[in-house]
Amino acid sequence: MHFERIIKQIKQRRADLNVTQEMLAEISGVGLRTLKQFESGKGNPTLKTLSGLVDALGMEVGLKVKTPIQHP
Amino acid sequence: MHFERIIKQIKQRRADLNVTQEMLAEISGVGLRTLKQFESGKGNPTLKTLSGLVDALGMEVGLKVKTPIQHP
DNA sequence: TTAAAAAGAGCCTTATTATGCACTTTGAAA
DNA sequence: TTTCAAAGTGCATAATAAGGCTCTTTTTAA
Numbered sequence: 001m002h003f004e005r006i007i008k009q010i011k012q013r014r015a016d017l018n019v020t021q022e023m024l025a026e027i028s029g030v031g032l033r034t035l036k037q038f039e040s041g042k043g044n045p046t047l048k049t050l051s052g053l054v055d056a057l058g059m060e061v062g063l064k065v066k067t068p069i070q071h072p
Numbered sequence: 073m074h075f076e077r078i079i080k081q082i083k084q085r086r087a088d089l090n091v092t093q094e095m096l097a098e099i100s101g102v103g104l105r106t107l108k109q110f111e112s113g114k115g116n117p118t119l120k121t122l123s124g125l126v127d128a129l130g131m132e133v134g135l136k137v138k139t140p141i142q143h144p
Numbered sequence: 145t146t147a148a149a150a151a152g153a154g155c156c157t158t159a160t161t162a163t164g165c166a167c168t169t170t171g172a173a174a
Numbered sequence: 175t176t177t178c179a180a181a182g183t184g185c186a187t188a189a190t191a192a193g194g195c196t197c198t199t200t201t202t203a204a
Contacts (some may be wrong), residue, residue: 003119009135020150031193033153040152044120046161046191047075058139063081067130092180103163105183112182118161118191 006050007039013057028056078122079111085129100128 014024021039025032030052037043038053045053047061054061086096093111097104102124109115110125117125119133126133 003123006119006133006135013137021152022150033193033195034191036152037191037193042153044118044191046116046118047078047122048116049192050119051075054135059135059137061078062134062136063078063126063131064134065085065131093182094180105163105165106161108182109162114183116161121162 004041007041009059010053010057011039013059017057019057024053024056028052075116076113079113081131082125082129083111085131089129091129096125096128100124 014021019027021035022032024030025035028035030049034043034045034049035053038045038049051061086093091099093107094104096102097107100107102121106115106117106121107125110117110121123133
């Protein structure tokens with residue numbers, strides 16, 4: 001599904017915090033199977049699922065503009 | 073579902089670019105019903121759906137750390 | 145190298161998202 | 175205020191995410 005960047009950030013953060021998938025699943029309330037599926041690159045989590053994981057890791061989901069509009 | 077911030081950003085961006093829901097649905101490949109559902113605060117899109125919308129608006133989904141870890 | 149922990153995968157059921165179609169409501173301009 | 179475009183809703187179905195179990199593979203530490 002090509003969410004490599006996001007997946008990498010989550011794995012990295014988990015590593016930084018020394019949290020296993022099992023622990024993260026536990027504290028985030030997201031099913032372990034769902035987390036494994038996502039981190040392994042298969043899976044297309046809902047925003048709610050992603051937010052749950054991310055929140056538990058002290059992170060947040062955000063949008064940023066890549067191309068600011070040109071005001072002529 | 074309380075994704076107010078993200079919803080607001082999308083609506084704002086759409087307004088800035090003068091794009092209607094119908095146009096965004098069209099160019100993003102996301103169903104109009106799905107987009108309406110999300111923008112009206114009901115709905116919990118998958119990451120794929122959100123990415124599609126966001127990409128079409130020249131934006132991207134990202135994660136940011138709220139609480140940097142303390143290296144003692 | 146070996147054992148235990150952590151991560152990944154298969155299978156299955158349930159819950160929920162994605163989407164179309166038709167209709168209603170809202171908002172803005174004429 | 176009338177009208178038309180844009181946004182929101184109800185209903186129904188197909189597709190798919192969520193999650194539990196069990197088992198396999200990979201990593202890591204002793």
